[in-house]
Amino acid sequence: MKNTPTYQNKPWYRFPWPWMLMAGPFIVIVAGVVTAYLAIRSNDGLVDEDYYKQGLAINQTTAHIQNAIRLGLRAELQQNDDGTRIRILLHGNPSTVLPEVLKLRLAHPTRAGVDQNLIMRADGAGSYSGKLSGRLDHRWHVTLEDEKSEWRLVGDWMVVNDKSLQLPVELNAALSTYSSDKGR
Incomplete structure (x- = not known):
């Protein structure tokens, strides 16, 4: 009996490691969008218009x-x-x-x-x-x-x-x- 690993032919998205690798950059992108939204929508109150x-x-x-x-x-x-x-x-x-x-x-x-x-x-x-x-x-x-x-x-x-x-x-x-x- 031979001990060879058996790999199933699953598509890449069925494995957990690609998702773990993509989670970090995705979280950074979401945080950047939220920060940009807050910067645009809020008034800093420190600069007078006139x-x-x-x-x-x-x-x-x-x-x-x-x-x-x-x-x-x-x-x-x-x-x-x-x-x-x-x-x-x-x-x-x-x-x-x-x-x-x-x-x-x-x-x-x-x-x-x-x-x-x-x-x-x-x-x-x-x-x-x-x-x-x-x-x-x-x-x-x-x-x-x-x-x-x-x-x-x-x-x-x-x-x-x-x-x-x-x-x-x-x-x-x-x-x-x-x-x-x-x-x-």
Whole structure:
């Protein structure tokens, strides 16, 4: 009796080893298609569509920040304990007339979908308050300006570490914060 292997005449697709060899490249192709779909369908939120216009507006923004410095404006932002409201204490030179309404923009550095634009109403004596649409945590770019956009205060707020934020009145600090905000 002879021990010779008996091979059956089966087609190639009936053997398991070709399928195991093809499984790796097939999985890579499917993962590539899914990745391409997600890249096309989702917005990264980091690039503004009107970046050229924003670049042209830097001189105007510098003038707004310089106007805030000239008026001696300083602001302190505070979030209440449950994170539903924000309060601003605004101070200026003795001759500075404080507005009745402030515009506050809270921009997240990487997720544009959670940005908040608030209208802050005066409570009296330089105090303003407004309601937040969501709790602030982590880092935020803050822009505070009057209703007519004649002056602007900007800064970065690391809410996890700081329960309040003092907005800068130094031009260099304000401009560096503004430029980092526009890069998002």
